[in-house]
Amino acid sequence: PLPESEPKRTIVRTITRGLLRSSGVVFNSYAQKNDILDTYDTNDTENIRVISPGVDKEKFNPVTEINQSKIPKEVASSTTVIGSVLTPRPVKRLDRAFDIIDNLSESHDLTYAILGDGENIDRYQNLAAEKGISDYVYWAGHVDQSELASWYSLFDATILTSEWESFGMSITESYLCETPCVAFDIGGMSDQIIDGNTGYLVDPYNTDAFAAALNKLITDEELSVRFGKKGRKYVQERFTLESVSEQYRSLLESVTR
Numbered sequence: 001p002l003p004e005s006e007p008k009r010t011i012v013r014t015i016t017r018g019l020l021r022s023s024g025v026v027f028n029s030y031a032q033k034n035d036i037l038d039t040y041d042t043n044d045t046e047n048i049r050v051i052s053p054g055v056d057k058e059k060f061n062p063v064t065e066i067n068q069s070k071i072p073k074e075v076a077s078s079t080t081v082i083g084s085v086l087t088p089r090p091v092k093r094l095d096r097a098f099d100i101i102d103n104l105s106e107s108h109d110l111t112y113a114i115l116g117d118g119e120n121i122d123r124y125q126n127l128a129a130e131k132g133i134s135d136y137v138y139w140a141g142h143v144d145q146s147e148l149a150s151w152y153s154l155f156d157a158t159i160l161t162s163e164w165e166s167f168g169m170s171i172t173e174s175y176l177c178e179t180p181c182v183a184f185d186i187g188g189m190s191d192q193i194i195d196g197n198t199g200y201l202v203d204p205y206n207t208d209a210f211a212a213a214l215n216k217l218i219t220d221e222e223l224s225v226r227f228g229k230k231g232r233k234y235v236q237e238r239f240t241l242e243s244v245s246e247q248y249r250s251l252l253e254s255v256t257r
Contacts, residue, residue, distance in 0.1 A: 031191070054245070098128055
C-alpha cells in the first residue's frame with residue numbers, strides 16, 4: 001500500500017513506475033499485477049509477465065502410509081481433518097477460519113490443524129478459547145518441509161481465509177498431495193483454484209458460504225478425490241519448478257536479444 005505521507009507517496013510512485021519500465025517485470029499472480037498497475041496508474045506492457053512461484057514436485061506427493069510418529073494421535077484419529085499451513089498473523093484472518101470451524105463442529109468430528117509458528121500464536125490461541133473451539137484446534141507449530149506432504153495427505157481439505165494473498169503456496173503444495181482446497185476469492189486464489197472443478201472459491205468474506213462449500217467436500221468423498229486429482233494435474237502443468245523455469249528462460253531470452 002502507498003504510504004500516508006504525500007512526500008513518501010511521491011517517492012514510492014516514482015520508484016515503482018521506474019521499476020515497471022524495466023526490461024522485464026514479474027508478478028506472482030494476475031491479481032497482484034492488476035492491483036499494482038491500478039494503484040500506480042500504469043498501463044500493461046509486453047515487458048510485464050505473470051510467473052507464479054514454483055514448487056518442487058519431488059517433495060510433494062500423495063502419502064498413503066501416514067507416519068504415525070509424525071502425526072499426533074488426536075489429529076490422525078479425527079474423522080475429518082481440516083488444515084491450514086501459514087504464519088498466523090492478522091492478514092491471514094484466522095478469526096474467520098475459527099467461525100467456519102465453529103459452524104461445522106456441531107455436525108462433524110473434526111480437527112482443525114494449523115501448521116506454522118509466529119509471534120501471534122498466543123493471541124490466536126486465546127481467540128480460539130474465547131470462541132469455544134479450542135478442543136477442535138490443533139497447533140502443530142513449525143513443521144519441517146520434509147513432513148508437510150504427510151500432513152497435506154491427512155487433510156480432508158486445505159483452507160485459506162486470508163483477506164489478501166498474491167499467491168498461496170499452501171494451495172499449490174496441497175494439490176500436489178491431491179488434497180482439495182477452499183479459499184476466499186481474493187488475490188491469486190483464482191489463478192490456483194478452479195471453482196467447482198478443483199475446489200471452491202467463496203465470495204469474500206462470507207463465512208457461512210465458506211462452511212457450506214467446505215461441508216460439500218468433507219461429506220462427499222468421491223467429489224473430494226476428483227477435485228484433488230484434478231488439482232494435482234492443474235498444478236503439475238503450471239506451477240512446478242520445471243514449468244516456472246521455462247517461463248523465466250523465455251523472459252530472459254526476450255530481454256537479451
